[in-house]
Amino acid sequence: MSEPVSRGGVLAIYICSFLVGCVLMGFEMLGSRYLNPYFGSGIGAWASLISTVLCALAIGYFAGSAIVDRQPTTRTIGTMILVAAAYMALVPATADAVMADILDTIGDGPTATLMASTALLLVPLTLLGTFSPIAVSLLTRSAGEAGRVAGLVYGVSTIGNVVGTLVTTFTLIPTIGSRAITYYFAVALAICAGILFIPFGKKTS
Secondary structure (H helix, E strand, O other), rough: OOOOOOOHHHHHHHHHHHHHHHHHHHHHHHHHHHHHHHOOOOOHHHHHHHHHHHHHHHHHHHHHHHOOOOOOHHHHHHHHHHHHHHHHHHHHHHHHHOOOOOHHOOOOOOOHHHHHHHHHHHHHHHHHHHHHHHHHHHHHOOOOHHHHHHHHHHHHHHHHHHHHHHHHHHHHOOOOHHHHHHHHHHHHHHHHHHHOOOOOOEOOO
């Protein structure tokens, strides 16, 4: 169990949990737009996207649980989020070349679609997946409240998932280009990282 953070740190973690949840699912929805010109938007493309997201989250959860053993701080998850933001910021400039290369090399079958989804989503979403396990560790003061804290963190994150899915699909994509949205998501993550780099200090009783 990590050393508890201050009240300001607690608030920052919950706010970032919501925002990370928004971006995570919003970026999955954007993934379909990046894949569509090369691999279509059928059930195969969505199966690849969903499978990649679930694999990324599983890897992130396992990695986050391992990081917990090293006494992480809010700066730890801030660093993870910042790297995810940097990767995401590169996507608009590199996605077309990567998709075209996969299409030319492998074709447009299931393997190619899964590889394209992996190249697009795996790294940033794995990094974002480390957030919740580390956040639970930072917010938990005793073993007795671990379940409550975990429920709150994952609940807030899931609400963010829902908001990110709906807002991205029905508001952002129809009005803003996919590349611009990707940049906005990267900026939102960078802001979260900046918040988490603030030295909140120890929780006072």
